[in-house]
Every structure is written in structure tokens, then in C-alpha cells.
Amino acid sequence: MRSKPSVRTRPSRVPTARLALRFLALGYLALLLGIPVVLVFINAFQDGVAAAWNAVTTPEAQHAFYLTMVMVVVAVPLNTIFGVLCALAVVRQRFRGRALLNAMVDLPFAVSPVVVGLALLLVYGRRDGWVGEWFAERGIQVIFSTPGMILATMFVSLPFVVREVIPVLREIGTEQEQAAATLGAGAFQTFFRVTLPAVRWGVAYGVVLTTARALGEFGAVSVVSGKLSGRTETATLFVENRFQRFDATGAYAASVVLALLALATLLAMNLIKPKEARG
Amino acid sequence: MAYLSIVALIPLAAVLFKSLDGGLDSFWTAVSSDQAVAALRLTLITSVIVVLINAVAGTLIAWVLVRDEFPGKGFVNSLIDLPFALPTIVAGLTLLAFYGPDSPVGVNLAFTKVSVVVALLFVTLPFVVRAVQPVLLELDTEMEEAAESLGAGKATVFRRIILPNLAPAILAGGGLAFARAVGEFGSLVLITGNIPFDTQAASVFIFAQVESDNPIGASAVSVVLLVIALLVLLFFGWLSKRALRHEE
Numbered sequence: 001m002r003s004k005p006s007v008r009t010r011p012s013r014v015p016t017a018r019l020a021l022r023f024l025a026l027g028y029l030a031l032l033l034g035i036p037v038v039l040v041f042i043n044a045f046q047d048g049v050a051a052a053w054n055a056v057t058t059p060e061a062q063h064a065f066y067l068t069m070v071m072v073v074v075a076v077p078l079n080t081i082f083g084v085l086c087a088l089a090v091v092r093q094r095f096r097g098r099a100l101l102n103a104m105v106d107l108p109f110a111v112s113p114v115v116v117g118l119a120l121l122l123v124y125g126r127r128d129g130w131v132g133e134w135f136a137e138r139g140i141q142v143i144f145s146t147p148g149m150i151l152a153t154m155f156v157s158l159p160f161v162v163r164e165v166i167p168v169l170r171e172i173g174t175e176q177e178q179a180a181a182t183l184g185a186g187a188f189q190t191f192f193r194v195t196l197p198a199v200r201w202g203v204a205y206g207v208v209l210t211t212a213r214a215l216g217e218f219g220a221v222s223v224v225s226g227k228l229s230g231r232t233e234t235a236t237l238f239v240e241n242r243f244q245r246f247d248a249t250g251a252y253a254a255s256v257v258l259a260l261l262a263l264a265t266l267l268a269m270n271l272i273k274p275k276e277a278r279g
Numbered sequence: 280m281a282y283l284s285i286v287a288l289i290p291l292a293a294v295l296f297k298s299l300d301g302g303l304d305s306f307w308t309a310v311s312s313d314q315a316v317a318a319l320r321l322t323l324i325t326s327v328i329v330v331l332i333n334a335v336a337g338t339l340i341a342w343v344l345v346r347d348e349f350p351g352k353g354f355v356n357s358l359i360d361l362p363f364a365l366p367t368i369v370a371g372l373t374l375l376a377f378y379g380p381d382s383p384v385g386v387n388l389a390f391t392k393v394s395v396v397v398a399l400l401f402v403t404l405p406f407v408v409r410a411v412q413p414v415l416l417e418l419d420t421e422m423e424e425a426a427e428s429l430g431a432g433k434a435t436v437f438r439r440i441i442l443p444n445l446a447p448a449i450l451a452g453g454g455l456a457f458a459r460a461v462g463e464f465g466s467l468v469l470i471t472g473n474i475p476f477d478t479q480a481a482s483v484f485i486f487a488q489v490e491s492d493n494p495i496g497a498s499a500v501s502v503v504l505l506v507i508a509l510l511v512l513l514f515f516g517w518l519s520k521r522a523l524r525h526e527e
Contacts, residue, residue: 017433018347025343026355028336032401033361040369043376107287109455110508112462113367114482115501118489119290122297128494130293154286169501209363219464219482223489232333236368236465243372243469252376255369256407264366269364270357 022046031173040259044252050255054112057244060230064238070146071221071234072214075153079210083161088195089163090167105192108158116138116155120148149234152220161206166204169195169223208272212265216258291505309499317476318484319503321395325480328459329399330453336400337407337456338449344408345415348379367465370401375470375509388438390472395480398466403456410452412447418444447522458508 124142242250463481486498
């Protein structure tokens with residue numbers, strides 16, 4: 001135990017150290033996060049608001065944003081239903097492989113998006129895929145088409161709702177559910193009248209995270225889409241395409257739209273978080 | 280369970296099978312090709328650097344956000360999650376705007392190994408901060424005050440009291456950041472230039488193999504990447520548990 005009396009005799013040093021730390025932390029954040037993000041907004045509008053607006057309202061851009069919306073509209077509800085059911089199974093039921101299921105749900109977090117795309121290619125691809133031919137014979141093209149891209153989006157955004165709902169379910173316990181059951185409520189009634197309202201903010205938070213991920217997925221969708229401009233190009237692929245074709249305004253303008261959606265997500269997260277804590 | 284299988288498990292199994300399609304020999308040939316080794320090495324080295332920087336910077340940011348008071352703190356706090364919300368391709372473009380050839384401050388990192396590190400730092404920023412923050416909030420200041428009244432300096436208090444308490448959280452956050460860094464793709468596409476043997480990370484290498492119609496090679500490197508990510512997650516989970524037990 002070495003003692004340092006010098007610190008105690010000079011208390012004025014403490015605020016200085018605190019200021020230095022604050023400056024370091026905020027400086028790091030500004031250089032890595034703040035300034036670059038602001039710059040994207042500036043770059044998008046460097047040729048004027050009209051140019052930026054025109055860049056994101058071309059037919060290709062409109063189709064890209066439409067396709068991204070399709071991804072969200074299909075993947076988010078499916079993953080939400082799965083997430084709630086899966087969380088219920090993990091928390092409320094006892095069965096073999098429960099721990100395994102719990103661990104498996106996190107798998108998409110550990111897998112590179114490119115590997116996700118490759119994996120889907122190897123199952124649903126027409127030439128290499130295990131079941132690609134079966135689908136092709138029935139006139140369904142999965143890879144290089146919307147179904148494959150939806151599958152990719154579902155894969156990468158799978159864990160969010162499960163992860164948010166599990167702790168809330170653990171927290172609320174089973175007392176109210178048991179009370180409802182003794183009062184004669186069936187399993188469905190108990191779920192919709194007691195369980196679901198209790199976990200609603202957890203579900204909402206998970207939905208927001210799922211939506212953000214679905215909107216922004218790039219790697220997995222990139223592999224399975226074939227990047228056909230105006231056909232299988234989502235908003236994130238559109239950004240890359242515009243950039244590679246030296247259309248900086250288009251790339252930055254579309255990025256601004258996506259960044260605004262990300263900021264809206266942050267806002268929603270901050271609105272939901274305190275409610276979730278209160279239950 | 281069926282949903283999980285269709286969406287995630289069966290496709291991943293397909294990658295494993297494909298990687299062994301030509302036997303163990305072709306798996307090994309694919310993984311040990313010069314370009315694959317260079318890509319894997321770059322990914323591992325940059326990921327380690329990124330985790331180390333994150334451990335320091337993340338802890339610092341968490342400390343400032345919990346223990347310090349300044350105007351706009353709530354705003355900064357909610358901004359931390361932005362890298363999670365921002366699409367990775369936009370993250371890449373964002374960094375390119377500031378650290379690219381048209382940089383307003385003249386710092387051009389594009390197409391260098393440093394750009395790989397910067398991109399990975401951006402996308403992994405929230406992990407350590409968000410892991411450490413709640414622990415720091417819970418941490419009683421009584422212990423620190425007691426230590427200080429016994430004559431311990433600020434540095435000693437940090438090293439002997441705060442750091443041991445935060446270690447499990449730093450390790451847990453570091454593990455997640457590493458797993459994310461190893462697999463990152465979107466933010467690297469634009470800024471690194473993907474030059475083989477130089478700035479091509481493993482995920483980008485896999486993408487190039489898929490594009491050039493080499494599914495076996497792509498699968499083999501994918502399996503390596505998957506195994507690394509899982510091992511690291513398990514290892515950091517184990518370290519973090521050990522640190523917790525040590526504390527008790």
C-alpha cells in the first residue's frame with residue numbers, strides 16, 4: 001500500500017484530470033463518430049437540396065427503398081412472432097435441448113454476414129443448392145431474387161426480439177399467469193391478456209432493433225441478391241452501386257435517408273427504454 | 280425450432296458440408312492458400328488491435344458517461360448506439376467522407392491497413408461501453424472513498440478497486456467486439472479498397488471467392504471464421520466468468 005499524500009494536498013488536480021478524461025472521451029467520439037456522420041449530411045447537400053432530392057427519387061432509388069421496405073415488412077413480423085414464441089419456450093418450458101436452443105439463437109450474431117449469404121446460396125442456389133432445383137422446378141427463384149434476400153434479412157435479424165423478451169419474461173415471473181389460469185383463463189387468453197401486455201415494451205424494443213438491422217443489412221443481402229440494379233437492389237446496395245459509379249451525390253443522399261432512419265431508431269430506443277425499465 | 284433450422288441452422292450446415300466437398304485435402308489447400316492466409320491474418324491482427332483499443336476507449340467513455348457531468352451528456356449517451364443503428368455500408372461511406380481522399384482535414388487513410396482498423400473501431404464502438412456502463416452505475420463509491428481515505432491515490436484506486444470490478448464487463452464486451460470485428464464486411468467494402476495481400480479482410484476474401492465461383496474455397500475460409508468467432512466468444516465468456524469468481 002503505497003500512499004500518495006501529494007494528491008490529497010493538491011485537490012485542484014482532480015478536476016483537471018476529470019476534464020482531461022472528458023476531453024479524451026469526447027474527442028475520440030467526435031473523431032470516430034460525430035464529425036464523419038455530420039460530413040455525410042454536408043456532402044449529400046453540396047450540390048444543393050434539389051440535386052440530393054433528385055438523386056433519391058430516380059426510379060432505381062425508389063425501387064431500392066421499396067425493396068428495403070419489403071424486407072422489413074416481411075422479416076420483422078416473422079422474427080417478432082418467432083422471437084416471442086422462442087423466448088416463451090426458453091423461459092417457461094422444460095424440454096431437452098432448451099439450453100442448446102438458447103445458445104443457438106445467438107448464432108447469427110457470431111456469423112459474418114457474407115457467410116450468411118454464402119450459406120443461403122448453398123441451400124437455395126439453383127446450381128449448388130441442396131433444394132434450389134426443387135424450388136426452380138416449381139418456378140420459384142430464391143437466390144438472386146426477393147425470397148433469398150428476405151431469408152438473408154431474417155437470418156441476420158433473428159436474435160433481437162428473443163434477447164429482449166427473455167429477461168423481461170424472467171423478471172415478471174409466473175404468478176399473474178397462474179392467477180389468470182386459476183380464474184379459468186385458457187392458455188391463449190392468458191397469453192394475450194396477461195403475458196403479452198407484460199412483455200410489450202421488451203417486444204417493442206426488440207422490434208425496433210430488428211427493424212434497424214433489416215433496414216441496414218448489406219453483406220448477406222449483397223451475396224444472394226446478384227445486385228441487379230432496379231430489380232434486386234436494396235437501399236444499402238444502391239448506396240454501394242452509386243458510389244462505385246462515381247455518383248457521390250446519389251450515394252451520400254441515399255446514405256442520409258438511411259442515417260435519418262437510424263437516428264429515428266435511436267430516438268425510438270430512447271423513448272422505449274425507460275418504459276421497459278418500469279415494466 | 281423448425282423456423283430456426285430453416286432460416287439459420289440448415290444453411291450453416293451446408294457451408295460446413297461444402298467446405299469438405301473435396302475432402303480434407305482441398306479444405307486445407309483452400310485455407311492455406313497465400314491469399315487466404317493473408318486475409319485471415321489481417322482480420323485476426325486488426326481484430327486484436329481493435330479489441331485492445333476498445334477496452335481502453337470503451338472503459339474511458341463509460342466512465343465519463345457515468346461519473347462525469349456535463350451539458351449534452353444524455354445526447355452523447357444516446358449517440359453511442361449509432362454504429363449499431365447505422366447500416367454498415369453507410370458507416371463505410373461516413374468514414375470515407377472524413378478519412379478518405381476528399382478528407383476536409385487532409386487525412387487520407389483509404390486503401391490502407393489503418394482504414395481497416397478505423398472501420399472496425401466504428402462498428403464495434405458500443406460493445407465495451409454498453410457492457411461497462413451498467414456495472415459502473417451499480418458500483419458503490421464507498422469502496423473507493425474508503426481506499427482514498429486510507430491514502431490511496433487516484434491511480435491506485437483505479438487499478439486496485441475500479442478495474443477489478445469492471446474486468447468481467449470489459450472482457451464480455453471485448454469478446455462481442457472481437458466476434459463482430461472478425462466477421463465485419465459492409466463497412467470495409469468502400470474504404471479498404473480490398474487489395475489482396477494488403478487490405479483484404481477475411482470476409483471480403485470470402486465474398487470475392489463467391490463472386491469468382493469458388494464455393495468450396497469460400498466455404499472453407501467461412502468455417503475457419505465461424506470457428507474463430509465461436510471459440511473467442513466461449514473464451515471471453517470463460518474469462519469473464521473467471522474474473523467474476525475471482526472477485527467473490
